[in-house]
Amino acid sequence: MKREKIVELFRRLRELNPHPTTELDYTTPFELLVAVILSAQATDVGVNKATRKLFPVANTPQAILDLGEAKLKSFIATIGLFNAKAKNVIATCRLLVEQHGGEVPRSREALEALPGVGRKTANVVLNTAFGEPTIAVDTHIFRVANRTGLAPGTTVRIVEDKLAKAVPQEFRKDAHHWLILHGRYVCKARKPECPQCAINDLCAYRHKTVTP
Template sequence: MNSHTRREIFTRFKAANPHPTTELAYGSPFELLIAVILSAQATDKGVNLATRKLFPKANTPEKILALGEAGLREFIKSIGLYKTKAKNILATCAMLIEHYGGEVPRTREQLEKLPGVGRKTANVMLNTAFGEPTIAVDTHIFRVSNRTGIARGKTVLEVEQKLLKCVPEEFRHDAHHWLILHGRYVCVARKPKCPACIINDLCEYEDKTPFL
């Protein structure tokens, strides 16, 4: 795919959704961090249902630590892997208090040291909470990037690095959100909704679903 086509793709995404953002509900960088940790192998909708009850009771590291593991589990037990996530969240809260004054750090290196935080979560925080032009590649973005031809790669890191190189700078900050929403609602895994796709004519996918 050439640079002109990529620019046109993101121009269309921006025209259709000028101010994209995460579908996770949050009111602070800390709330977003907890929501993203919970979102691993879970839906944003499911996470929001849990945090809607959790955050009014505990939305700081100190308050979540005060819940204890059993207390936190009660709020998040509807989410997959909740036992492991509860342990990671409590350990992260303790680390935030001990090393960062209870605030979420703003560097990738510091974020990735937090329990339950990998490269993808760090990228989400850097982009959505702190406004950096990073691209967190999840399963949706990995699929869309490879399927459309925007940025093909065999690993998540390879796709991320290619996207950072090939997405025009003016679109880089919002590219993560456009791609994930496109993968979530249009370019879905089993039967992509090609007839409804705004980049159908630019996409290089060979097995497009036909128009009726």
């Protein structure tokens, strides 16, 4: 996709949603970190239901350590892979207390060293909690980037690197949220809503759906 089209694509997405943000509920960087760890292979809605009960009881690394793994599991048992996620959250809390004074680190290297935190989770935290212009490529963004021709690639990392080069600086901070929300609600996997899409005419997707 040429630069003029890319600028217009993000201009339209910004016009529709000037201040996009995550749909995960959080009030602190630590709450966001836990929510993102829990969100792997789970819906934001499902994670929010669990954290609305968990965070009023324990929303700091030390509080969750005091809660313990067994009790933590009882709060997140409705989320997929909750056993493994509970172990990772506990281990992450321990490292945060022991190595970072109970605070969420602001460097990618330190974030990725935490159990259950990969590059995508680190990118979400850096972007959403700390305002860094990172783009966490999930299945929605991967799909949108390939379908539209914005940043086609065969792997998540290729798409991320292409987006880092393609997205103009003025849109970089919010690009992650615009693309994920567009993929979640408009450019859906099975049946994209092309007739209602604000960037339909800019998109290179060959199999656009049409109005019945």
